[in-house]
Each structure stands twice: as structure tokens, then as C-alpha cells.
Amino acid sequence: MKKICLFFIFLVLTFYGLNLKAQNYTVIDRLKVDLFDVEDIKKEELQYTLLTKTTIYVLDLDGKIINSYPREKVLGISYDQKRDKLYSIVGDENSDSDEQQLKYLAKNTSNTYSCNIIGSETKMSYSSAIVYMKEDRIDKSFTYIVGIPSGIYCNDNYLWYLSNKSVKGKPGFLMKYDVLTGNLIIEEEIPVEDAKGIDMDRDGNIYTFNNSTNEIIKFRRVE
Amino acid sequence: MKKINIIVFLLAILLFNTPIFAERYAILISAGKATTDDQFSNSEYWYDLYLAYEDLIIKQGYSHQNVIVFYGDGIDFTTTTYPRYKKELHGWTNSIVDFDNAYATMNAQFANLGNIITGNDEVLIQWVVGHGGSSTNDNYTALIQNRNTSLTEQQLNTMINQINNYSRRKILWMTCHAGCIVYGNINFNNNRSVVIPSSNWNQNSWGMNFPDTWHAEFNYVTTSALYGEDPVGTSYDADLNNDNEISMLELFTDANNSSLMSSDPQLGDGANRAPRMYIDECLELNGANTSNTEMYEAESISATNYIINSGTIANVTFAASNLNVKLLPGFKVNNGAKFHGFIGSIVFADTKNLVNNKNNDVEDVYEKNYVLKELNFNKIFANTNDFFICPNPVKDKLLIKSVNSGNDMIQYNVYNINGTLVYSKNTTERDLEIDFLNKQSGIYIIKIIDNNGMKIFKIVKD
Numbered sequence: 006m007k008k009i010c011l012f013f014i015f016l017v018l019t020f021y022g023l024n025l026k027a028q029n030y031t032v033i034d035r036l037k038v039d040l041f042d043v044e045d046i047k048k049e050e051l052q053y054t055l056l057t058k059t060t061i062y063v064l065d066l067d068g069k070i071i072n073s074y075p076r077e078k079v080l081g082i083s084y085d086q087k088r089d090k091l092y093s094i095v096g097d098e099n100s101d102s103d104e105q106q107l108k109y110l111a112k113n114t115s116n117t118y119s120c121n122i123i124g125s126e127t128k129m130s131y132s133s134a135i136v137y138m139k140e141d142r143i144d145k146s147f148t149y150i151v152g153i154p155s156g157i158y159c160n161d162n163y164l165w166y167l168s169n170k171s172v173k174g175k176p177g178f179l180m181k182y183d184v185l186t187g188n189l190i191i192e193e194e195i196p197v198e199d200a201k202g203i204d205m206d207r208d209g210n211i212y213t214f215n216n217s218t219n220e221i222i223k224f225r226r227v228e
Numbered sequence: 229m230k231k232i233n234i235i236v237f238l239l240a241i242l243l244f245n246t247p248i249f250a251e252r253y254a255i256l257i258s259a260g261k262a263t264t265d266d267q268f269s270n271s272e273y274w275y276d277l278y279l280a281y282e283d284l285i286i287k288q289g290y291s292h293q294n295v296i297v298f299y300g301d302g303i304d305f306t307t308t309t310y311p312r313y314k315k316e317l318h319g320w321t322n323s324i325v326d327f328d329n330a331y332a333t334m335n336a337q338f339a340n341l342g343n344i345i346t347g348n349d350e351v352l353i354q355w356v357v358g359h360g361g362s363s364t365n366d367n368y369t370a371l372i373q374n375r376n377t378s379l380t381e382q383q384l385n386t387m388i389n390q391i392n393n394y395s396r397r398k399i400l401w402m403t404c405h406a407g408c409i410v411y412g413n414i415n416f417n418n419n420r421s422v423v424i425p426s427s428n429w430n431q432n433s434w435g436m437n438f439p440d441t442w443h444a445e446f447n448y449v450t451t452s453a454l455y456g457e458d459p460v461g462t463s464y465d466a467d468l469n470n471d472n473e474i475s476m477l478e479l480f481t482d483a484n485n486s487s488l489m490s491s492d493p494q495l496g497d498g499a500n501r502a503p504r505m506y507i508d509e510c511l512e513l514n515g516a517n518t519s520n521t522e523m524y525e526a527e528s529i530s531a532t533n534y535i536i537n538s539g540t541i542a543n544v545t546f547a548a549s550n551l552n553v554k555l556l557p558g559f560k561v562n563n564g565a566k567f568h569g570f571i572g573s574i575v576f577a578d579t580k581n582l583v584n585n586k587n588n589d590v591e592d593v594y595e596k597n598y599v600l601k602e603l604n605f606n607k608i609f610a611n612t613n614d615f616f617i618c619p620n621p622v623k624d625k626l627l628i629k630s631v632n633s634g635n636d637m638i639q640y641n642v643y644n645i646n647g648t649l650v651y652s653k654n655t656t657e658r659d660l661e662i663d664f665l666n667k668q669s670g671i672y673i674i675k676i677i678d679n680n681g682m683k684i685f686k687i688v689k690d
Contacts, residue, residue, distance in 0.1 A: 083429050127437040128436045129268045129269070129434065130404065130435075131403060149359045151269045151270050153269065168267060187376060194264070
């Protein structure tokens with residue numbers, strides 16, 4: 006009996022250890038929407054803005070599409086909570102995968118960030134980086150890119166970077182950097198597969214889009 | 229012939245009584261740390277390190293204790309879901325990693341190794357994978373990603389040059405802008421080294437999600453070339469001269485020609501030693517049939533069914549720095565051809581002339597494992613011609629200059645990127661000017677063939 010108990014405790018501890026990463030986050034809400042191939046998502050006070058390959062959609066908090074605009078040359082979007090304004094980064098998309106391509110946008114009081122992607126989902130340059138933007142040009146690198154970028158968000162203290170493993174059905178990874186030092190503070194698996202886009206509200210809830218289930222996922226870190 | 233055999237026999241006895249102890253060392257540095265599978269700029273810090281280590285142990289015959297590995301926090305990445313990248317695949321029980329990749333740790337260990345590695349030893353230094361940057365060819369920095377610290381080219385040069393006693397040094401370096409290490413005032417070149425960076429000084433280096441997961445392109449082609457197959461077991465042949473060994477030149481040429489490479493690897497080769505320098509220092513040549521000038525330089529060399537054909541050009545040299553030269557069944561030097569064998573340090577010319585520029589038919593001694601030694605070793609290297617080309621990129625005129633003089637016939641060939649011959653000249657001129665004004669922009673290969681072999685340069689026409 007004693008042996009069985011010890012074995013049971015061992016099993017519990019083992020599985021607890023294996024699942025420790027997944028337990029760092031908990032899903033709060035899922036909202037099914039009638040959209041697919043979403044690349045970025047921003048959560049405003051009373052609406053969502055979603056970027057797909059061709060269109061920018063505005064959805065109410067129930068997921069109903071209330072407006073849409075051609076995406077044209079929008080490469081990334083960022084929502085400024087303090088000013089209640091949505092910003093975009095606009096430019097030409099490069100068809101040549103060897104050329105650099107800006108994607109995604111994040112702003113705080115001091116800085117504007119984007120991902121300078123050199124390559125594609127199957128071939129990436131080791132110079133690909135999250136970069137500081139100065140007016141309409143790349144100023145300097147913040148940190149080199151890890152994985153395939155799926156979104157960025159920042160506040161005045163931290164920058165969150167979402168990386169997709171580029172394999173459908175696999176969970177995304179969320180990395181948290183100190184904006185002053187560029188040091189990586191946290192790198193954790195999130196409970197969302199095929200996640201694209203990231204945003205955060207004032208309460209620390211994180212929003213992303215699951216392209217496998219066509220859902221807006223609201224989740225947060227269990228501290 | 230009998231006299232020669234007696235001399236060989238006496239020298240063999242002398243050498244066996246006064247052995248030269250030499251070692252092969254390899255230092256692998258992975259400038260990051262894997263935390264998960266299948267993630268660019270993360271997981272390959274382990275996968276590519278593992279492939280490099282595996283090749284050295286399994287294919288190149290290095291001992292575990294002579295391969296020093298710096299990685300992450302000094303601990304193997306054991307939670308990978310790929311059995312392919314687990315040490316258990318080969319039944320290894322000890323950790324692959326020896327030290328963490330902090331600069332202080334590496335600097336201290338290079339200092340230690342500088343005291344251990346002697347002038348007879350060979351050393352391979354491989355910066356396996358990492359990020360690098362530069363704005364000129366002389367201000368290169370390499371990032372240790374998991375520590376968010378960058379090392380300058382001067383720091384790196386000073387660190388690795390703490391190991392300054394060695395007979396041969398091979399350096400493979402994978403980062404963006406890695407070509408800086410062979411250009412500019414600060415570089416890793418010297419006459420004992422062959423240096424292959426993954427890209428030119430102003431170029432990115434690339435990773436690819438192929439054939440199973442993320443790898444740096446340079447590491448995929450180099451480890452596949454050395455291992456003879458890629459990570460998923462597909463056969464990979466980079467043995468251009470079919471001698472069953474991959475020289476540093478073959479490694480460079482294969483990487484440079486690979487359709488999977490997006491960058492242009494460079495070659496730092498101060499003494500034209502790349503054709504005869506190998507990662508595998510125990511060469512086992514088998515089944516070759518040559519009529520050319522060839523030189524093999526390794527810790528030990530054996531040749532089986534190796535035929536050097538008749539002819540004035542046929543001129544083969546085996547230079548073993550340590551153990552032995554073995555001429556095994558089927559080794560044959562035909563009349564008119566030349567064969568030279570040496571044992572001893574190539575840095576300190578302490579060898580004695582035994583067979584030099586004589587037409588030897590040694591077919592009758594082919595079953596004997598014998599040891600040859602030559603004192604005039606440096607003479608072989610004195611004949612080496614070094615060529616320089618400039619400018620690169622070229623706009624109108626390409627200048628080719630030789631540092632040595634001579635009257636031998638030299639063949640200059642220029643090929644475009646498709647392999648089409650666009651210029652050819654046979655001449656005794658050692659300084660040559662080639663008109664590029666009307667040539668299309670792009671990459672060109674310059675091949676220079678003289679009595680000492682072939683040199684290959686890659687240039688860009690603006």
C-alpha cells in the first residue's frame with residue numbers, strides 16, 4: 006500500500022512538473038467570430054480591430070462585424086489606451102522573401118516598435134529583429150527575433166512578443182522583455198494554438214486570435 | 229629499391245622510439261540556449277550544436293574529452309521531443325556540454341586550453357550558431373543571445389588567440405556578417421589557419437525550417453557534407469575529388485555552391501592550405517586514381533587502392549603531423565609520377581628528406597605500413613603561390629596579383645554564376661588585368677590553376 010501511495014505521489018509530481026508551463030496561463034473567455042486568416046488583433050474599450058490578409062475589420066464585443074476597410078498597405082496596428090487611438094504602420098509589402106519586411110506595431114509613451122522580418126516562415130535571416138521606429142524609418146534593433154513573429158505589444162515597462170511555431174496545432178510562445186535593458190524576462194508557452202496578434206487591457210488580460218478555431222481568446226497569466 | 233626500403237625501415241624504428249604525441253581538439257560554442265523545439269533563433273542552438281558534436285565523434289574520430297562544448301547555462305537541452313537530437317541516440321551517457329557560454333567562462337577556458345594545446349596539436353574552433361552585426365568589415369560583434377551580451381571582434385580574437393600553439397587551426401563561424409573575421413585589420417587569418425565564415429562581412433546569414441526543423445543554413449550544409457548525410461538521413465555528397473574525405477576547400481566550395489545557402493561563405497586561407505586541411509585528421513584515402521598535384525595534410529594518412537598515374541603533373545604528397553603514413557594494399561606510384569611522404573610538425577621543420585622528386589615505383593612495397601620523414605618540408609610550402617584579387621566588388625578592371633615569382637604556366641578561368649566560361653587565358657604572367665566593364669552584374673568564379681593546384685575566388689561585378 007505504501008509503495009502504491011509513493012508511486013501515486015511520484016506520478017502526480019511528475020505530471021505537475023510537465024504541465025507547469027501550461028499552468029502559467031488561464032483562458033478567461035473565447036469568442037467565436039466569422040473571420041479567418043487573422044494576422045493581428047487590438048482590443049479597444051468597446052470594440053476589437055482585426056487585421057486579415059486583405060481587410061481591417063471592426064467587431065463589437067459580441068464578435069459582430071460592424072465595419073470593414075480595405076487593408077491596403079497596413080503592415081501592423083497598435084492601440085494606445087491613454088489616447089484611445091489606433092495607430093497603423095503603412096508600407097509596401099515585399100514579394101521577395103530575401104527583402105526586409107516590417108510587420109506588427111507596438112507603441113508606448115517613448116518608443117514605437119515593429120518587427121523587421123527578413124525572410125519567411127521557412128527561411129529567416131539571423132538579422133531579423135524587433136526594431137525601434139523613428140518617424141518613418143527603422144532606427145535601431147531592440148532585440149533579435151526568436152521564432153516566427155505573431156504579434157507585439159508594449160507598455161512603458163515591458164514589451165510582449167508572441168511567436169508562432171509556424172506549425173498549425175502547436176501552442177504559441179509569449180516572451181516578455183524589459184524595455185529599458187532588452188533583457189528577456191519570461192518565455193512561456195500559452196494555451197492558444199496557432200495564435201496570431203496580441204494586445205493587453207488595463208487589467209492585464211491578454212487577447213489573441215486562434216486561427217485554428219476562429220476565436221478571439223482572452224487569457225491572463227496566473228501570478 | 230632495396231636501399232630505400234632499408235632506410236624506410238630504419239627511420240620507422242627511429243620514429244616509433246621517439247613518438248610525437250599530438251592531439252586533436254575541437255571547441256564548439258553555441259551562442260544561445262534552446263528552450264523549446266521548432267523555434268527559429270532558439271531551438272537550433274541545441275540542434276546544430278548536437279549535429280556538429282555528433283559529426284566530430286561519430287565520423288571524424290574525435291574523443292569526447294577533446295571536444296569542449298560551451299552552451300547556454302552549461303546544461304544539455306534534454307527536453308527536446310526529437311530523439312534525433314538526444315545523446316541517447318548514440319548511447320552516450322555523459323553530458324555533451326562542458327561549460328556555460330558566459331564570456332568569462334569561455335575566456336578562462338581558452339586560457340587553460342592555451343596551456344594544454346601544444347605546437348603539434350590540431351584545433352578546430354566552431355562558433356556554431358549565433359547573431360552577429362557590423363557596419364564595416366572591422367567592427368564585428370557577436371551576440372551571446374541567452375545573456376544579451378555582445379563580444380567585439382577584438383575580444384573574440386584575443387580570446388581564441390590564447391590558444392597560439394597548434395600545427396593547424398580550422399575555424400567555422402556562423403552568424404550574420406561573419407565575413408568580418410577574415411577581412412579588415414582585425415581578422416582570424418594566419419598561415420596555420422583556414423577560416424570559413426558563413427557569410428560575407430556585409431551579409432546576413434540565414435536559418436531554414438528544413439529538412440526536419442530549424443537549422444542555420446551554413447550548419448545544415450557543413451554538417452551534412454562532413455557526415456555524408458543530412459539530419460534526416462538523406463545522402464549528401466560534397467566529396468568533389470572522390471577521395472572519400474572532405475577538405476576545408478571542399479567544405480567551402482560545397483557551401484558556396486549549395487542552392488540552399490542564401491549567403492556567400494568566405495574563405496580565409498593565408499597559406500592556401502584549404503585543399504589539404506581536413507576536419508577529419510585521420511585520413512583514410514581509398515580507391516583514388518589521380519594524375520594531379522595533390523597534398524594531404526593530417527594527423528595520420530592511410531591510402532588503400534590509391535594509384536598515382538604516370539605523368540609529369542602527377543605529384544602527391546602525404547604530410548602526417550603525428551602518427552603515421554600508411555600505404556596499404558593497392559597503393560601504387562607509377563613511373564614518372566612523384567610521391568612524397570612526411571611525418572612531423574609542419575610548423576617546426578624538423579623532418580628529414582627521404583623521398584623527394586624521385587620517380588618511384590613503390591608497387592612492390594605496397595603491403596608494408598611504413599613511415600616516411602622529410603627534412604626539407606618547408607620547401608614544399610615555399611613553392612606555394614598566393615594570389616590576390618582586387619577590387620571586389622569589381623566595376624571595370626579586375627587585378628590578379630601573385631606574391632611570388634616564377635615562369636610556370638598559369639591558367640586563369642572566369643565563370644559566371646551559371647558555370648559558363650566567360651574568360652580564359654593560359655600564360656606565364658603572374659600579374660593579370662581582366663576587363664569586366666562589359667560583363668553583366670552578378671557573381672563570378674575565378675579559378676587559377678598552376679603547378680601547385682587550383683585556387684578559387686568568388687567576386688561580385690557591380
